[in-house]
Amino acid sequence: xxxxxxxxxxxxxxxxxxxxxxxxxxxxxxxxxxxxxxxxxxxxxxxxxxxxxxxxxxxxxxxxxxxxxxxxxxxxxxxxxxxxxxxxxxxxxxxxxxxxxxxxxxxxxxxxxxxxxxxxxxxxxxxxxxxxxxxxxxxxxxxxxxxxxxxxxxxxxxxxxxxxxxxxxxxxxxxxxxxxxxxxxxxxxxxxxxxxxxxxxxxxxxxxxx
Amino acid sequence: xxxxxxxxxxxxxxxxxxxxxxxxxxxxxxxxxxxxxxxxxxxxxxxxxxxxxxxxxxxxxxxxxxxxxxxxxxxxxxxxxxxxxxxxxxxxxxxxxxxxxxxxxxxxxxxxxxxxxxxxxxxxxxxxxxxxxxxxxxxxxxxxxxxxxxxxxxxxxxxxxxxxxxxxxxxxxxxxxxxxxxxxxxxxxxxxxxxxxxxxxxxxxxxxxxxxxxxxxxxxxxxxxxxxxxxxxxxxxxxxxxxxxxxxxxxxxxxxxxxxxxxxxxxxxxxxxxxxxxxxxxxxxxxxxxxxxxxxxxxxxxxxxxxxxxxxxxxxxxxxxxxxxxxxxxxxxxxxxxxxxxxxxxxxxxxxxxxxxxxxxxxxxxxxxxxxxxxxxxxxxxxxxxxxxxxxxxxxxxxxxxxxxxxxxxxxxxxxxxxxxxxxxxxxxxxxxxx
Numbered sequence: 001x002x003x004x005x006x007x008x009x010x011x012x013x014x015x016x017x018x019x020x021x022x023x024x025x026x027x028x029x030x031x032x033x034x035x036x037x038x039x040x041x042x043x044x045x046x047x048x049x050x051x052x053x054x055x056x057x058x059x060x061x062x063x064x065x066x067x068x069x070x071x072x073x074x075x076x077x078x079x080x081x082x083x084x085x086x087x088x089x090x091x092x093x094x095x096x097x098x099x100x101x102x103x104x105x106x107x108x109x110x111x112x113x114x115x116x117x118x119x120x121x122x123x124x125x126x127x128x129x130x131x132x133x134x135x136x137x138x139x140x141x142x143x144x145x146x147x148x149x150x151x152x153x154x155x156x157x158x159x160x161x162x163x164x165x166x167x168x169x170x171x172x173x174x175x176x177x178x179x180x181x182x183x184x185x186x187x188x189x190x191x192x193x194x195x196x197x198x199x200x201x202x203x204x205x206x207x208x209x210x
Numbered sequence: 211x212x213x214x215x216x217x218x219x220x221x222x223x224x225x226x227x228x229x230x231x232x233x234x235x236x237x238x239x240x241x242x243x244x245x246x247x248x249x250x251x252x253x254x255x256x257x258x259x260x261x262x263x264x265x266x267x268x269x270x271x272x273x274x275x276x277x278x279x280x281x282x283x284x285x286x287x288x289x290x291x292x293x294x295x296x297x298x299x300x301x302x303x304x305x306x307x308x309x310x311x312x313x314x315x316x317x318x319x320x321x322x323x324x325x326x327x328x329x330x331x332x333x334x335x336x337x338x339x340x341x342x343x344x345x346x347x348x349x350x351x352x353x354x355x356x357x358x359x360x361x362x363x364x365x366x367x368x369x370x371x372x373x374x375x376x377x378x379x380x381x382x383x384x385x386x387x388x389x390x391x392x393x394x395x396x397x398x399x400x401x402x403x404x405x406x407x408x409x410x411x412x413x414x415x416x417x418x419x420x421x422x423x424x425x426x427x428x429x430x431x432x433x434x435x436x437x438x439x440x441x442x443x444x445x446x447x448x449x450x451x452x453x454x455x456x457x458x459x460x461x462x463x464x465x466x467x468x469x470x471x472x473x474x475x476x477x478x479x480x481x482x483x484x485x486x487x488x489x490x491x492x493x494x495x496x497x498x499x500x501x502x503x504x505x506x507x508x509x510x511x512x513x514x515x516x517x518x519x520x521x522x523x524x525x526x527x528x529x530x531x532x533x534x535x536x537x538x539x540x541x542x543x544x545x546x547x548x549x550x551x552x553x554x555x556x557x558x559x560x561x562x563x564x565x566x567x568x569x570x571x572x573x574x575x576x577x578x579x580x581x582x583x584x585x586x587x588x589x590x591x592x593x594x595x596x597x598x599x600x601x602x603x604x605x606x607x608x609x610x611x612x613x614x615x616x617x618x619x620x621x622x623x624x625x626x627x628x629x630x631x632x633x634x635x636x637x638x639x640x641x642x643x644x645x
Contacts, residue, residue, distance in 0.1 A: 012464065055509045060460035096334050098324060101456050147336050148587045148624050182592045195507055
């Protein structure tokens with residue numbers, strides 16, 4: 001049954017997977033087991049995205065299905081449902097830019113791949129990034145920006161981290177519409193990721209997870 | 211008439227604008243520049259590769275002011291635009307109308323954008339689109355039944371805050387045979403602010419239009435052809451960008467694909483008509499079509515061929531058949547779409563690419579369509595003029611072969627070293643001459 005569940009979710013069969021979730025709960029399956037299966041399914045979704053079989057609609061839709069399943073499962077969860085996390089990643093769209101679609105997809109993919117994500121949202125001032133990096137001691141920072149004005153905002157953010165003396169404690173990845181390797185150099189970041197799976201791979205590489 | 215004959219008529223009109231040129235040289239320059247551009251469209255060899263720099267908000271930066279100032283101070287807009295046009299020797303110019311009046315937005319409480327000083331810091335150089343579900347998932351039936359009614363009573367009240375009371379209107383077909391039904395609106399106190407705001411917006415808009423008109427006139431007189439014709443959106447983008455948003459459209463693709471497909475068919479002929487009407491009015495056959503959610507990494511090839519291309523192709527054919535010229539600016543990369551989009555009449559459109567592999571684009575589209583683009587905002591922002599010029603030289607050598615090529619940017623640019631834009635223009639002149 002779990003294998004069916006994983007495939008149904010990864011194949012985005014909404015009606016069937018929701019029905020099966022209810023059945024499993026009624027049959028007394030552990031809520032945590034169902035969530036673990038969901039995570040496996042989302043890993044498949046991520047793989048398919050990385051291989052160019054899935055695209056944005058599939059990521060968004062799978063996220064919606066996961067949300068529905070989580071809602072169903074939640075009331076059955078014991079309080080101590082803490083899952084093991086790979087490591088912390090802070091992300092946010094830099095100052096002056098309010099685009100959040102890509103940011104939220106990255107958030108989602110990092111989350112389902114086991115990272116503890118601190119999403120600071122959009123139009124985030126450099127000081128707020130500095131503050132959060134100090135507070136969490138996260139080893140990875142993801143800066144998102146869609147517009148050309150984000151070039152300077154990214155650079156400013158990195159420089160603020162330098163000024164705070166903590167730049168060396170982290171790796172910084174950037175992503176979004178107009179970004180590329182030129183902007184990595186310009187903003188003094190460490191790498192550019194072309195999509196949400198690239199963000200996951202970079203975070204895994206830097207955190208040393210497999 | 212065939213579409214080519216209709217287009218020739220339009221080209222003739224474009225080449226002979228209703229204007230008194232400042233000097234005979236200006237007239238000569240105007241015709242030279244436009245002929246260069248028209249030949250590229252027709253996949254012929256012009257005297258040299260035509261070059262164009264999309265305006266964006268660069269003229270604000272270039273004249274030492276902000277986008278916000280240009281949106282609110284029309285005299286500053288005129289000054290900045292004319293300086294941009296005077297200093298950059300291009301073959302085709304954007305209209306100052308690209309910088310819209312911030313005052314009109316404010317009077318009508320525009321919800322689709324945030325702009326400098328209105329949701330964004332005053333000194334930013336762009337406005338930003340606010341994605342939302344301006345059409346709800348369960349409103350396809352309302353759209354399909356009557357798109358005009360949908361626009362009036364659902365879409366407009368959500369995009370212009372001041373027009374919100376339109377959402378409480380009875381259906382307009384109440385007036386069919388009973389014209390008095392319309393008057394009931396006039397006595398409704400909810401509508402008094404709507405009428406007042408519309409009147410105020412109209413007066414403000416007129417002030418802006420006068421200045422934009424003057425810019426256009428001055429540009430023409432000094433020999434600068436304008437690219438401002440009509441505008442359209444690919445039917446899928448109408449829904450994915452504007453009506454439903456990224457999340458909404460992803461749901462629709464899975465939950466109600468048939469309704470989405472039906473709605474795409476319905477919007478297509480309407481978009482053709484409005485684009486062609488605007489081109490008629492402007493006296494310029496170009497129809498600008500920005501492309502967004504059909505890019506390589508947004509959807510699969512199967513999805514593109516099912517949801518994006520069929521109605522997009524119909525839209526293009528509709529515009530082409532009226533003698534107009536669709537000019538697409540494809541954001542992101544379009545590598546996986548090149549074979550599909552080839553399926554159009556030869557030399558009927560222009561494709562401007564942003565991050566698409568230009569050598570591949572030339573290889574696949576080289577026999578069928580004019581292409582251009584690809585100098586990216588990131589390059590212009592970070593590279594030296596020498597590096598930009600070298601890159602443009604490479605573009606010209608690869609894509610310019612045999613004609614059917616325009617040297618231009620992959621998107622508009624808000625800020626960069628002005629010398630980098632001069633380097634683009636310089637490259638066209640130095641390396642783009644056809645022998």
